[in-house]
Amino acid sequence: xxxxxxxxxxxxxxxxxxxxxxxxxxxxxxxxxxxxxxxxxxxxxxxxxxxxxxxxxxxxxxxxxxxxxxxxxxxxxxxxxxxxxxxxxxxxxxxxxxxxxxxxxxxxxxxxxxxxxxxxxxxxxxxxxxxxxxxxxxxxxxxxxxxxxxxxxxxxxxxxxxxxxxxxxxxxxxxxxxxxxxxxxxxxxxxxxxxxxxxxxxxxxxxxxxxxxxxxxxxxxxxxxxxxxxxxxxxxxxx
Amino acid sequence: xxxxxxxxxxxxxxxxxxxxxxxxxxxxxxxxxxxxxxxxxxxxxxxxxxxxxxxxxxxxxxxxxxxxxxxxxxxxxxxxxxxxxxxxxxxxxxxxxxxxxxxxxxxxxxxxxxxxxxxxxxxxxxxxxxxxxxxxxxxxxxxxxxxxxxxxxxxxxxxxxxxxxxxxxxxxxxxxxxxxxxxxxxxxxxxxxxxxxxxxxxxxxxxxxxxxxxxxxxxxxxxxxxxxxxxxxxxxxxxxxxxxxxxxxxxxxxxxxxxxxxxxxxxxxxxxxxxxxxxxxxxxxxxxxxxxxxxxxxxxxxxxxxxxxxxxxxxxxxxxxxxxxxxxxxxxxxxxxxxxxxxxxxxxxxxxxxxxxxxxxxxxxxxxxxxxxxxxxxxxxxxxxxxxxxxxxxxxxxxxxxxxxxxxxxxxxxxxxxxxxxxxxxxxxxxxxxxxxxxxxxxxxxxxxxxxxxxxxxxxxxxxxxxxxxxxxxxxxxxxxxxxxxxxxxxxxxxxxxxxxxxxxxxxxxxxxxxxxxxxxxxxxxxxxxxxxxxxxxxxxxxxxxxxxxxxxxxxxxxxxxxxxxxxxxxxxxxxxxxxxxxxxxxxxxxx
Numbered sequence: 141x142x143x144x145x146x147x148x149x150x151x152x153x154x155x156x157x158x159x160x161x162x163x164x165x166x167x168x169x170x171x172x173x174x175x176x177x178x179x180x181x182x183x184x185x186x187x188x189x190x191x192x193x194x195x196x197x198x199x200x201x202x203x204x205x206x207x208x209x210x211x212x213x214x215x216x217x218x219x220x221x222x223x224x225x226x227x228x229x230x231x232x233x234x235x236x237x238x239x240x241x242x243x244x245x246x247x248x249x250x251x252x253x254x255x256x257x258x259x260x261x262x263x264x265x266x267x268x269x270x271x272x273x274x275x276x277x278x279x280x281x282x283x284x285x286x287x288x289x290x291x292x293x294x295x296x297x298x299x300x301x302x303x304x305x306x307x308x309x310x311x312x313x314x315x316x317x318x319x320x321x322x323x324x325x326x327x328x329x330x331x332x333x334x335x336x337x338x339x340x341x342x343x344x345x346x347x348x349x350x351x352x353x354x355x356x357x358x359x360x361x362x363x364x365x366x367x368x369x370x371x372x373x374x375x376x377x378x379x
Numbered sequence: 380x381x382x383x384x385x386x387x388x389x390x391x392x393x394x395x396x397x398x399x400x401x402x403x404x405x406x407x408x409x410x411x412x413x414x415x416x417x418x419x420x421x422x423x424x425x426x427x428x429x430x431x432x433x434x435x436x437x438x439x440x441x442x443x444x445x446x447x448x449x450x451x452x453x454x455x456x457x458x459x460x461x462x463x464x465x466x467x468x469x470x471x472x473x474x475x476x477x478x479x480x481x482x483x484x485x486x487x488x489x490x491x492x493x494x495x496x497x498x499x500x501x502x503x504x505x506x507x508x509x510x511x512x513x514x515x516x517x518x519x520x521x522x523x524x525x526x527x528x529x530x531x532x533x534x535x536x537x538x539x540x541x542x543x544x545x546x547x548x549x550x551x552x553x554x555x556x557x558x559x560x561x562x563x564x565x566x567x568x569x570x571x572x573x574x575x576x577x578x579x580x581x582x583x584x585x586x587x588x589x590x591x592x593x594x595x596x597x598x599x600x601x602x603x604x605x606x607x608x609x610x611x612x613x614x615x616x617x618x619x620x621x622x623x624x625x626x627x628x629x630x631x632x633x634x635x636x637x638x639x640x641x642x643x644x645x646x647x648x649x650x651x652x653x654x655x656x657x658x659x660x661x662x663x664x665x666x667x668x669x670x671x672x673x674x675x676x677x678x679x680x681x682x683x684x685x686x687x688x689x690x691x692x693x694x695x696x697x698x699x700x701x702x703x704x705x706x707x708x709x710x711x712x713x714x715x716x717x718x719x720x721x722x723x724x725x726x727x728x729x730x731x732x733x734x735x736x737x738x739x740x741x742x743x744x745x746x747x748x749x750x751x752x753x754x755x756x757x758x759x760x761x762x763x764x765x766x767x768x769x770x771x772x773x774x775x776x777x778x779x780x781x782x783x784x785x786x787x788x789x790x791x792x793x794x795x796x797x798x799x800x801x802x803x804x805x806x807x808x809x810x811x812x813x814x815x816x817x818x819x820x821x822x823x824x825x826x827x828x829x830x831x832x833x834x835x836x837x838x839x840x841x842x843x844x845x846x847x848x849x850x851x852x853x854x855x856x857x858x859x860x861x862x863x864x865x866x867x868x869x870x871x872x873x874x875x876x877x878x879x880x881x882x883x884x885x886x887x888x889x890x891x892x893x894x895x896x897x898x899x900x901x902x903x904x905x906x907x908x909x910x911x912x913x914x915x916x917x918x919x920x921x922x923x924x925x926x927x928x929x930x931x932x933x934x935x936x937x938x939x940x941x942x943x944x945x946x947x948x949x950x951x952x953x954x955x956x957x958x959x960x961x962x963x964x965x966x967x968x969x970x971x
Contacts (some may be wrong), residue, residue, distance in 0.1 A: 153888045171725070183841035187885030187894035192419075194590040197626045197721060199519065200419040216724060241561065242891045248416065261527035262479020271433075272476040274488035280481065287481050287513070287520060291418050325479065358720075 141226045143168045143219060145177050147189065148233035149243050158240070170220035174207055174230060178214060190243040198356055201292030205244055206233040211294040211354040235297035237306060251293045254309040258317040258335055263328035279324040286319030286364055288357040295351035295361050301344045308344040309336070311351035311361045318364045321371055329371070337372045345369070380821055381566045385410040385535070386808035388570035390542045390555060390597055392417035394518070394793030395772030395800070396576035397525035400534045402801025407808040409534060412557055412568060414541040414592065417526045421578055421590045422793060425518020426717065427631030428495060428510025430787035431468035435489040436508035441465040443500060444509060448788060449964045451497045451660045452781025453923035453933065455610070455941070457960035460752050460777045464788070464795055471794040472511050480524040482513050494634035497660040497785040497971070506658050510787045515629050515715040521790060540566060541896055544824035545573070545600050546816060552768045553814035556821040558828070558896065563889030565821045571811045572804035574769035575601060575748060576797065580907040584741035584856065585848035588620055588627035597774045599903035601748050602910065606758055606765070607943040609776040610746035611907075612915035613924045615784055616857050618664035620740025622683040626721055628737055630786040633657045635714050636706055637688035638696055639664070640734065641676040646696070652971035659971035662783040662924045665739040669857050678736065685734035688715070739857055745784055745924065747776040749943065754800030760943065760957040767811065769804055771796040778941065782923020831898045836881035840898045843874050847908055855912050860928040864916040871909045878905060913952045914942045935966050
């Protein structure tokens with residue numbers, strides 16, 4: 141089949157404005173990943189096309205992009221998910237809300253700054269036992285969803301509240317905080333909740349659900365944010 | 380050019396690099412330099428589990444784990460190192476749990492464990508539950524946990540800095556050269572202790588489970604600086620990659636009861652490994668799949684077989700084996716969710732109701748930069764230490780995996796020897812001085828990068844890479860023989876000549892010039908491919924992952940030894956050999 145691939149491009153060294161480049165690709169397979177199409181352009185047509193990618197199967201979180209207007213991983217969306225019939229158009233642009241550096245590559249530093257601000261690490265001040273700390277299957281299940289996060293930024297950069305105000309920590313950081321707040325072994329929930337109860341914390345979430353739709357790991361992001369909001373008032377999530 | 384100075388510089392931010400950083404940073408000023416953001420590292424793609432004889436589910440002992448590892452290695456692993464691996468596995472798994480790693484839990488709240496290939500009770504009697512896991516994203520959880528703890532400990536990270544050279548001064552390591560990808564600027568990191576933890580080079584082959592970024596950079600850098608590569612002929616083909624895509628399907632699927640079936644619907648592993656069947660070592664199963672396909676027993680006669688984890692099939696075989704355990708949809712969904720997601724996304728197949736089409740996929744380098752058990756790089760047959768240089772993880776060869784790695788042991792290797800590296804480097808940095816940098820530490824590699832940046836020949840990087848991957852897949856894959864390997868060597872050398880004289884790079888810019896860096900990575904891949912094929916051609920026996928049709932038997936008299944392949948200044952590869960450390964387990968026939 142044939143695909144018209146439109147890519148939002150920007151070369152910081154050329155002194156030009158961003159523009160749409162178009163590539164007509166023939167012999168596309170319906171099961172090709174969008175990443176395969178981008179690679180085809182980069183490897184066989186124009187090596188200057190720039191993007192991040194690594195694992196190519198939805199695990200490393202490198203290649204979140206805005207594909208036909210929706211945030212997804214380029215390696216986890218197939219042509220057949222986007223095009224019906226023998227011809228179609230696919231548009232790829234960088235994720236929104238972070239400064240574009242070159243083509244599909246954005247500056248991830250603000251995203252990781254927000255991540256680091258919520259103490260995204262396990263804290264337990266007691267001396268560890270000689271074997272594992274015990275945790276019931278029910279306790280473990282309470283924070284399972286958040287452990288799937290691959291920090292691809294698809295959620296945060298789909299969030300209108302984040303677009304409007306980049307100082308909002310954003311859904312990914314809240315998911316990371318949730319993962320520790322609801323871990324029965326962790327002892328720093330109150331510090332994290334203090335951060336998230338501030339002006340740029342969880343309350344900037346307006347439950348728009350873009351984050352949940354965007355998550356390539358199918359994490360119920362909006363629900364986790366709601367649970368964090370509840371925890372600020374001392375509520376526990378239902379097991 | 381910017382110059383930085385740290386006591387310890389670690390290149391690579393996967394499991395080995397981060398574990399080393401965690402320990403080194405407690406006693407020394409430490410930096411981690413990585414071409415990716417740390418959480419993109421390929422440790423995150425490890426699925427099924429980390430092996431440790433905790434005995435949470437049934438009786439187990441680290442000595443059994445050690446025996447399985449030695450047997451799995453086809454007796455080529457160094458048994459002193461294997462003892463350390465299996466013993467310290469227990470400590471590090473508890474340590475990971477204490478650092479917050481969210482393992483799955485047993486009914487009584489302990490770390491959950493499951494069966495995995497080649498892991499047995501009582502020296503080969505029956506499968507044992509040893510693989511500690513967090514669903515089928517165990518590597519992801521290890522990577523996340525270690526990165527989180529490095530943030531907590533304020534480890535200094537240089538993310539998206541691509542290391543391209545090791546600076547030597549009078550034969551001593553003095554630092555590394557890196558390209559800051561965002562600016563294209565050259566940085567030199569001067570350090571007392573330098574550690575490579577850069578992972579493998581699966582991109583040498585066309586069908587691989589490896590990420591695009593696994594191009595053997597660190598190993599190639601060391602190799603070019605005269606450090607030998609150990610046991611490069613041993614590269615693991617994982618039996619269950621998704622057909623055509625190569626994406627890994629964890630052995631944990633079989634650990635949970637999944638069965639391999641050929642085109643006739645036969646559980647063919649019964650014929651190849653009568654005792655533990657589908658849980659035999661990876662090399663054994665990959666060969667069995669190739670043989671079934673060759674005999675026309677692939678699915679519909681094609682070049683793949685089925686892996687069936689539908690509850691119906693699993694329960695039928697569990698019942699036939701006299702086991703009381705049964706599985707249902709919910710259980711499979713909870714234990715291998717990512718596998719189900721891969722199949723549903725990429726194949727449109729639901730493994731709950733249909734079998735998965737699979738074929739062997741290039742997966743893991745057993746060989747690499749030679750080290751001792753403290754991750755110090757050793758450079759000759761006498762294991763002479765090159766002071767100040769360290770390596771751990773897939774890029775290194777301790778050797779704990781010998782000729783074939785057992786499933787779960789890569790993650791064990793990362794954390795056990797990453798930890799040892801970190802401790803040793805902090806200690807070294809306390810006593811050692813910095814080595815003087817030479818006058819122009821980045822001159823040589825900068826000249827090569829500028830050559831690549833201006834390369835205006837006719838051949839694209841991807842064309843050369845495609846040809847390399849095809850020839851290595853055809854001739855230096857699961858089965859090998861002399862003429863094919865020679866052909867691969869000739870092809871690789873021709874490709875390298877074209878790389879030198881006829882390459883084309885489009886991007887002349889400085890900022891995020893991945894076009895240039897992919898060209899540089901291809902140079903690493905060609906080096907790794909050549910040294911792999913040359914080492915393989917010389918070893919006239921079959922052992923573990925190195926299976927020769929012209930020498931089908933293991934030959935302990937001549938070949939119970941490690942290969943060392945050294946690049947000579949004229950470009951030739953010199954082969955030498957060093958003995959294997961044999962302690963408790965004398966080599967015997969390997970039957971599963």
